[in-house]
Amino acid sequence: MVRVEDLRFGYGATGFRLHVPEFTLAARERVAIVGPSGSGKTTLLNLIAGILTPEAGRIDVAGTDVSQLSDAERRKFRASQIGFVFQDFALLDYLPARQNILYPYRITPALTLDQDARDRAEALAVACGIGDKLDRHPNALSQGEQQRVAICRALVTQPNLILSDEATGNLDPDSKARILDLLFEQAAEAGASVLAVTHDHELLPRFERVLDFAQFRVAAVDEGAPL
Numbered sequence: 492m493v494r495v496e497d498l499r500f501g502y503g504a505t506g507f508r509l510h511v512p513e514f515t516l517a518a519r520e521r522v523a524i525v526g527p528s529g530s531g532k533t534t535l536l537n538l539i540a541g542i543l544t545p546e547a548g549r550i551d552v553a554g555t556d557v558s559q560l561s562d563a564e565r566r567k568f569r570a571s572q573i574g575f576v577f578q579d580f581a582l583l584d585y586l587p588a589r590q591n592i593l594y595p596y597r598i599t600p601a602l603t604l605d606q607d608a609r610d611r612a613e614a615l616a617v618a619c620g621i622g623d624k625l626d627r628h629p630n631a632l633s634q635g636e637q638q639r640v641a642i643c644r645a646l647v648t649q650p651n652l653i654l655s656d657e658a659t660g661n662l663d664p665d666s667k668a669r670i671l672d673l674l675f676e677q678a679a680e681a682g683a684s685v686l687a688v689t690h691d692h693e694l695l696p697r698f699e700r701v702l703d704f705a706q707f708r709v710a711a712v713d714e715g716a717p718l
């Protein structure tokens with residue numbers, strides 16, 4: 492599902508640099524990424540999602556080299572193939588929860604907002620415990636509720652790849668387990684792979700594989716040291 496080869500990226504000439512020699516995520520595989528704060532976990536997810544563009548190397552997602560796509564193609568590819576739960580949720584304040592969940596359909600002509608999609612949004616919200624809060628705007632929701640909206644938005648399009656950046660970070664232990672169950676259930680149903688950054692070590696046994704970013708053959712060098 493994902494194959495990364497000799498990936499190089501830097502934030503400007505003197506910023507944080509990342510080098511990933513090789514990384515593979517198989518179809519339907521569930522992999523957790525752990526590692527120190529600032530080691531580049533979010534950066535890697537953003538590169539895989541095509542939000543950031545590598546300086547060099549290859550990133551194949553479902554057989555497409557995302558780094559070769561134009562901006563417009565990348566946006567379309569991301570919306571149709573990838574569900575991304577962002578660390579800061581990235582919800583739109585001016586839209587109620589329901590419209591936030593259905594947002595991928597508003598911005599992607601290739602996705603059809605039909606009754607099935609609306610029903611899926613509703614069912615996901617109910618399963619996440621926010622079924623009665625769909626008409627509320629994000630500023631009237633708790634952090635944990637906003638996080639659930641973000642999770643529903645990532646799952647509603649039934650993507651092939653789910654990228655999750657601390658998706659359960661703001662939840663209590665029971666909710667964490669329940670939301671992870673839901674994420675895995677939805678992934679299994681859609682045949683999707685899951686790549687999840689987490690600091691929750693108690694959740695790690697739920698994954699098939701855990702990558703410690705610090706030992707992940709990633710050379711993350713601050714202050715622009717040449718690789």
Ligand SMILES: Nc1ncnc2c1ncn2[C@@H]1O[C@H](COP(=O)(O)OP(=O)(O)OP(=O)(O)O)[C@@H](O)[C@H]1O
Binds near residue numbers: 526534535578
């Ligand atoms: N837009 C940016 N411009 C410049 N530097 C950045 C930018 N975004 C992140 N960085 C830097 O890149 C490094 C890696 O950041 P990243 O967010 O990928 O780490 P992380 O492992 O996900 O951290 P955390 O566990 O705290 O979320 C950090 O040193 C960070 O300060």
